[in-house]
Amino acid sequence: MRTILLLLLCLLGSLSIFGQTSARYHRAQVHLEGRSLQELALLGLEVDHGEYVPQRHLTNDFSEVELHQITLAGFTYDILIPDVQDYYHNPARQQAYRSEARGGEPCPAGATSNVTPYPTPSNFHLGSMAGFFTYQEMLDILDSMRLLYPNLISSRQVVSPSIVTHQGRPIYWLRISDNPDTDEATEPEVLYTALHHAREPNSLSQMIYYMWYLLEHYETDPEVQFLVANTELYFLPCINPDGYIFNQEMEPDGGGMWRKNLRDNGNGTTGVDLNRNYGHEWAFDNFGSSANPSSATYRGPEAFSEPETQAVQAFCNAHTFVACLNYHTYGNLLIYPWGYSDTPTDDAPTFNTLADVMTLQNNFLAGTGTSTVGYTTNGDSDDWMYGETTTKPAIFSMTPEVGSGDGGFWPVREDIIPNCRASLWMNLVTAHTPHTAGVVQADPAQREIASTSLYFRYQLQRFGLTEGPLTVSLSSLQEDLLLVTEEPRVFNLAANAAVLDSFALSAVANIVPGTELRFLLQLSNGSFTRTDTVTRVFGGFLRTDIYTNNFTNLTPWTPDQGWDLTTEDFVSAPTSLTDSPGADYPNNSITTITLNEAITVGEAQEYRLQFWSKWNIEAFYDWAQLQFKINDGDWIPACGRYTVSGSAVQAPDQPVWEGQQANWVEEEIDLTTYLLPGDAVSLRFLLVSDEFVNPDGFYVDDLVLQERNMETVGTTTLLPRAAFSVHIVPNPAREQSQLRFRLSEDGSSTGHWQLYQAAGQLVTQGPLDLRNGYQEVDLATGNLPAGVYWLTAQADNQVITTQELVIIK
Known part of the structure; x- marks a missing residue:
């Protein structure tokens, strides 16, 4: 009788779980006009994924039960994809939907992806579950890693034999290190986790990809060697094995939608959201987690009620982790504390810096929960890892949400490796975080090296938590054309500090304008040197401004309603152009401002239109554009450095x-x-808006149409720095600065000096008369916009110096 009763109880429990998980899910767009996201959160719905557009809609995958709740609460919605389980494992249907998504680069010759084309590890292969790994495949892969690389990775071990899931499974961990079987107390520790939520398999795939990358490249890659030899890298590949296996059993071809663990809540419902069950500010409110056991964001009966979060807690308390990435999907986001509130942490500058560096390649949207998904969460892993400081030190913990919205929780096979590759730089930066670390880049504002200003400009950002010197060096890969004339620069930057600097160059042969110049840009912390090959075009352009407009008046223009000058903000005083001075732009409007007379161009090799701009325009719906037409032709939308491809509801x-x-x-x-x-x-x-969100609008200043022609440039030589000096006092400058030129030895010289904007445009110039050995020039800077400028001096047909001038307001 007891046996029959036990079997009956197990059957009822299975039916309870099956009832919750067998319901169909649909991708729905819930309308929010006049309603808030918090109202949906109070229903216990998952609102931290999907596409959220303030005051408009939330698009996500909802069960039929959840859609019924949404209807009862007075919301309306549209079904975009019926039965997403079928959609997720039907590549043809998914591709059809993707073809309707926002697409393509609007400028075919423009910028390409910044993600480094890391080689796919030879041991990395897609899994059998729609390209993702089954649980057993994951275990087999981890065991293979140990078998192939026993000197670099530990065997998988359980966090604690006494902590097992509700179905009796342990939580496994591994360590990658040059001494993987020893916990080296002197080395900093970093943690990576995946699969808090059972329906997010790409979080695991990217981790396996990263682990194979480290193991396979240790012998040949100096960066990997440095990280593995000086850091202990820990991995928790599957926080939620019960939920993950349940999805596998329910949908063996992929597309399982179960999110929580498999706790029996005792009331006919199953599961706790593990990322709402951590102890810091647990149950802070009912927006960021739910007290309803049937909710997708159910936080559990108490903090750390679940064995899975208890395992993470015990593992963190047993170690001294400096940084952590808790991987989720999807949204192409990087989220960091605080999650439970809108207030910044005490370490907000460090979080901001780390996020900026981590997203350099993949351009993920980074910020707190409110600034990324428009939503707060409480009881999440990041808040506890950072906020709990009595049982362990604070951990700089962040959550990447990997993958785009159209791929959802189960992207097509073709997207799995690109998603893994887009995560690799974030993983490497996290491993560097405990050390003396920075990132150096060629200054993107310097698109060419001009003959009149031979210098290479770069940006250095410190992000590592350990103080120490960072050395930047530059070398030419074409020393038959160009030499770098300055020694490496050593910087001891404060935490989160950045610097803009340059190296002087010298041409040793005639360089044909348009020649691509190649350099090696290196950054060293004394133990590891990162080397990047960067290119710049040799300019030598003769620039002729055939039309300029500083927007001090609107006489040359015909504006529609709204467009006018403003003193609110500008590049060159006293005004700039905007669509709605002193106010936000109006709803339901199409406004233009048109140049009265066409500009006739002469003979030139290039024609460039340049202007300064800034904007705040509702994304995906409203839009601004510059249009041009040639002679009596049609208006053509202009493609610029900062334009994006218009959505289906824009252009x-x-x-x-x-x-x-x-x-x-x-x-x-x-x-x-x-x-x-x-x-x-x-x-x-023109600016186009609809009937909803209407922020500040579009600003323009200092418009120039320029003709460019090239000239062959001859050899230039830098005089020894000891023979010449220039001091700019004060620097930075506000209203005025003085240029003090000196010859340090007896002699005389004549020539000229020139001041350039950061992008290479000549601002002003003057004669250089050193016949008495010195010259002082008063330079008015009050009418120049804030920014970085470059002073170049030439004497006796020789470039003798290039120096930076910073103007502040």
Whole structure:
């Protein structure tokens, strides 16, 4: 009788779980007009994934039960994809849906992905579950790693024999190190986790990819050697084995939608959201987690009620982790504390810096929960890892959400490796975080090296938590053309500090304008040197400004309603152009401002339109655009450095400006392929809005249409620095600065000096008269916009110095 009763109870429990998980899921767009995301959160719905557009909608995968709740709460919705389980393991259907998504680069010749094309590890192969690994495949892979690389990775071990899941499974961990079977107390520790949520398999795939990458490249890659030899890298590959295996059993071809663990809640419901069960500010409110056991975000009866989170707690308390990445999917986001509230942490500058560096390649949207998904969460892993400091030190813990919205929780096989590759740089940066570490890049504002200003500019950002010197060096790969004339620079930067600096160059032969110059840019912390090959085009352009407009008046323009000058913000005083001075732009409007007379161009090898701009425009819906037409032709949308491809509800697949660009940037439009000598080009700006969100709008200043012609450039030589000096006082400058030129030895010289904007545009110039050995020049800077400028001096046909001037306001 007892046996029969026990079997009956097990059957009822299985039916309870099956009832919750066998319901169909649909991708639905829930309308939010006049409603808040918090109202949906109070229903216990998962609102931290999907596409959220403030005041408009939330698009996510919901069960039929959840959609019924949404209806009862008075919301309306549209079904975008019925039966997402079928969609997830049907590549043809998924590809059809993807074809309707926001697509393509609007400028075919423009920027490409910044993600380094890391080679796929030879041992990495896709799994049998729609390209993802089954639980047993994961265990077999981890065992294979140990078998092949016993000197680099530990065997998989359980966190604690006394902590097992509700179905009796342990939580496994591994360590990658040059002494993997020894916990070396002197080495900093870093942690990576995956699969808190059972339906997010790409979180595991990227981890396996990263682990194979470290193991296979240890012998040949100096970066991997440094990290593995000086850091203990720990991995918890599957936090939620019960839920993951349940999805595998329910949907062996992929597409399982179970999220939580398999706790029997005792009331006919199953599961706790493990990422709401941690102890820091657990149950802070009912928005960021739910007290309802049937909810997808059910936080459990108490903090750390679940064996899975207890295992993570015990593992962290037994170690001294400096940084951690808790991987999830999806959204292409990087989220960091605080999750439970909108307040920044005490270490917000460090989180900001780490996030900026981690997203350099993949361009993930980074920030707190509110600034990324528009939503707070409480009881999550990041808040506890960082916030709990009595049982362990604070951990700089962050959550990457890997993968785009159209791929969802189960992206197509073709996207798995690109998603893994997009995560690799974040993983490497995290491993560098405990050390003396920085990142150096060629300054993106310097797109060419001009003959009148022979220098290479770079940016250095410190992100490592350990103080120490960082050495930047530059060498030419074409020393028959160009030499770097300065020694490596050593920087001892404060935490989170950045610097913009340059290396002087010297041409040793005639260089044909347009020649691609190649350099090795290196950064060393004394133990590891990162080397990148960077290129810049040798300019030698003779620039002729055939049209300029600083927007001090609107006489040359015909504006629609709204467009006018503003004193709110500008690059060159006293005004700039904007669509709605002193106010947000209006709803349901299409406004333009058109140049009255077309500009006739002469003969040139290139035609470039440049202007400074900033904007705050509702993403995905509203948009700004510059249009031009040649002679009496049609209006053509202009593609710039900062334009993106218009969505289906904007100007589909056309270049537009949208979203937020808070600081002024120099936009550039290449019109070379459109113009012939004698053509007349007309210009107009336009802003288009709908009936919902309407922020500040679009700003323009200092518009220039430039003709460029190339000239052959001869040899230049740098005089010894000991023979010449220039001091800029004060520097940084506000209203005025003085240029003090000196010859340190007896002698005389004449020539000229020039001041350039960071992008290479000449600002002003003057004669250089050193016949008495010195000269002082008063330079008015009050009318120049804030930014970085470069002073170049030439004497007796020789480049003798290039120095930086910073203007602040």
